[in-house]
Structures are given as C-alpha cells and as structure tokens.
Amino acid sequence: MTTEKTTLSSLPDEQHTSLLKRLTGANTLWIGLVLLVLVATFGAIRPDAIFQVTTLQFLLAETAVLLVLSVGMTFVIITSGIDLSVGSVLVFASVSSAMAMNAVSGGDATKAGWGVIGFGLLVAVVSGAAWGLLNGLLISWAKIPPLIVTLGSFGAAQGAALLLNNGSNVSGIPDKLNRTFGSGTYLGIPNIVIVAAVVTALGALLLSTTRFGRYTYAVGSNEEAARRVGISMRGHLTKVYLLAGTLAGLAGFMGNAFFRVAVVTGHETDNLNAIAAVVLGGTSIFGGMGSVLGTVFGVFIPAVLEKGLVIIGVKEFWQPIAVAIVLVAAVWLDQTRRRARNQR
C-alpha cells in the first residue's frame, strides 16, 4: 500500500496535458477544423466573393435562427432524447406572435411601437414554452418516447399554426422591429446574429458550468444512476424540453423580425437541420456527451457548404449530399470511439 503511487496529488500539472488531450480527443476540435478547411477552400477559390461583408452578414443572419433552435436541441439530445417539433413550434410561435401584435394594434402592427413589439416577443416565447412544456410533461410523466411525443407535436403545432390564420402567412410585422432587430447591424454584425450569439453563449454556460447542465449530462449518461442519487428525472426532462420549446419560440420571433412576415411554410425540415447540426457538432445521439460550441460548428458547416457551392458554381443540390456524408461520418466516429472506450 505504501509504495502505491497516487497520481492524484499531482493534479495541477496533469490538467494542462489532459486539456490538450481532451481537445484532440474531442469531436469538437475536428469538426471545428472541418469548418475551417471548408471556409479556407471556398475562400481560396473565390476570395473576392466569400470574404465579402455582405456575403458573411447574410450567411450569419440566415443561420442565426437555426442556431437558436440547435442550442435547445443540444440539451435535448444530450439527455438522449430528440425534439422533432422545433420547426413547427417556431411556426406556431411566429404566427401567434404576429397575430397578437396585429390584434393589439387594431389589425395592422406595421407602425406599432416598442410596447407592442415587447408583447409580441412575450407571446412568441410563451407559446413556444407551452409546446415545450407539453412535450416535457408527456415524455417525463406519461413516459411516452420523445420520438413519438415530438412527432405528435410536430404535426399538431404546424396544424394549430395553420388553423390560427387559415393557412396564410401573417404580415404586418412592425417596421421598427425589422429595422432594428431584423436587418439592423452593430459594428457590421447583424443584430439578429448578436442575439443568437448571446443566446448561444448563455446556453453554453448553462450546459458547461451549472448544476442544470451537469444533470443534463447525467440523465443522458445513465438515467438509473441519476435517479439513484436523487436527481428528479421528471423535473429535469420537463425543464429541458421546456427550454427547447422556449428557444423555438424565440427563434420564431427572430424569424418574424428578419423576414417581416410570419411564414407558415418552409420550416418542415428545421428539426432535421437542427438535429444534424447538433450531431455534426460532436454531441452523441446516445446522450451524455456534447457541447454547445460543437453545435455552433455543426450549424455553420451546412450553411457554409451551401453558400460556398453556390458561389463557386457547383449546383447547390450537392449540398445535402455533402452534409449527409459528413453527418454519417460523424456518427460513425462517435460510435467507434464509444466502443473503443467501453471495451475496457
């Protein structure tokens, strides 16, 4: 016993090496490199078009909404769950928020002021949260698999959104909202991107530094272990789906600001795009592992591919094929790593 070397006492030294090791061992670094290589490749081919301020601004702004959805999705997937409803919830929140703003402005909110805009934000976030809460309660209390619950709310939220305005888009988004939040910029960065960045940073902090984040990992890593140490599974899962729904609501409001209209179509594959982004970013579909930073990379890889392919003159139809290859490769990598690790 006395000759036993306890390496724990030399912790401070070890942390530096293991930090590097952890970085290289993590999918996040590789996925970040893939993104960098993509940008560099497209940049080398057409530097004039790629590194244009407007191209980058547009790329970022278009991706902002998906990024917010994907941050919520990251939490859900880390609990080894899934949320197929985010796109529909986004549409529902977007439509109900636009209609609510119109309603309190006598039918047309185009000239409305900050009070109405604030009310619209509240409606969007609350209606998103309500769908998230419903998902969470059905998953955690009724014990229905997340895939089925959110497949249900995927259809239901879309249907409800169509019912609200009889299947039409809702116009009348306040000009003020579009000018400031939707198309405005600060130091060249679109404001909508700044909002998405703040949400993402808060999400990253929540996941990596707080007890909420720790429980999210624990629940996804070993549900039974989490339950035995007294973590309330029901409560935590409900909160995670509530968070995803709330962010989808916020994303709906961001979409309103950006497009100046609440659109009822075009979000059918948001859920799959968000899932792809999260998984591309190194979050394990089996739960327990992942990061918000990885998701950021995962969101931008398809976006950069799409923009880049268009700019260098390749048919953009290649984009989904390229994303699919990277996606499948990412999951394969994750599984091989897990198998290697669990063999000990």
Add this chain to the structure above:
Amino acid sequence: MSQPLLEARDLTKSYGTVEALRGASFTAYPGEVVSLIGDNGAGKSTLVKCLSGVEQPTGGTLTFDGAPLVLNSPNDARDLGIETVFQDLAIAPDLDPAANMFLGREILKPGVLGFFGVLDKKAMRRQASEHFTRFGATLQSIDVPIAALSGGQRQSVAVARSVAWASKLVFMDEPTAALGVVQRERVLDVIRRVRDEGVAVVLISHNMPEVLTVSDRVEVLRLGRRVARFKASDTSVEELVGAMTGALTQEDAA
C-alpha cells in the same frame, strides 16, 4: 448487544406474481460489518433496495435508531446517512470521477454565481481527489470520463463515493465482484476502516472466505426470508453454505 441501528421486520415485496421477499428480517448494529449472504434469487438485492429506499416493500416494518422508518426514495435514506454501492455501480460513465462523486450533491460557487447554479468544479475536484486518495482509489487522472477507466477503477470510484457520504450505514452489493486480488484487498481494507470510524457496513458477497475474513456477523437469506444468523468468529464456510442451501435452519432466525 446494543440497540440495532437498522432493523427490518417481516418485509415482503412482490413483483407481480413473483415474491422476492416473503417476510424477510434483517438487523444491523452500529459500527459492525454484517454480511448478507444467500443463493441466487434469495432476495438479497431486493432487500438492499428496500432498505436503501430504491424500492418500497409491500409489507413489513423498518426501524432506524429505534424509531420507525419509512423510505420513500433514495434521498430519504441518504438524509439519514445511509449509502449504497449498487451491484451495477450506478455511475454516469460520461462524467468524470469527481462529477460522479458529487452527483446530486454538487458544490456551488458562493454568492450570485451559486444562486444561478454555477458549480464550483475546483472545490469538488479537490475534495474528490482527497477522498479517493484516502480510500485507496488510484486513478491516473480525475478528469477522464468514468467509461475510460478499468472495471476495477470504476468500482473503486463507486465504493469511495458511497463511503465518503455515509455517516451511519453503507450497503455494498458485491463490491469486490469485478476486482483483482490487490483491489479486492483494498476494498476489504476500506470496509474495515469505515467500520472503525463507527459506520455500519452491510456486505453482500458470494465469496465465503471473504465474508468470514471481514465480517463481525453473518445473516443468511433463503427464498426471501432470513434463515440463520451467525457470529463470524464461530462459524465456518460449511455452516454458511448449509444455511444457504437449506440443509441447516435456525428456529429463531426469522
């Protein structure tokens, strides 16, 4: 003998038509190592689950320190200083050893950050590394996920975690099952040290020589009830096996 720390009387537990416990009794005294043995299916694991709050017995009574006790959740047991090392370890493989040790008991940063639930990872790592060193769990790094550790190391982490939090009683469901010779010795050593600190240890094991080496007393379960109780110092492997298989019964044991 002194007052029992934990006493179970006539516990029953059925899963559908399967009766796992049929009036099982069990007693643990303060500061002793008592082994709970029995053949496969005798109800050992079920009994431990009932005594640690994971499962709720269908019938029977519990007393703790002389007072009646109802355990509705593992938290109730933990609040009383009762910890359990489960056979399946119940650790989160993707979290590191320190995170596992403090799972459900996280230390938060002081002040505003703590209000927002921000973890004090440094403090947890430091305390965890102290605990692991104290209980002889040697790990190369406290930063790697548990899944990257060997089976023995995982087990050491699970044992160290429970022992660190137990102030009254620890249940250990086959804590040495996956271990090599050296690590097994170390766990037995931990068991003795925990007892010497005044904490009762309930050991579940299939290894009779091990049971006789480390225990003060032995209680035998068969077909969901207690069939015999021995002092470890004046019994033998033959006698224990006899009680487990039904060749030997004590009238007063149940």
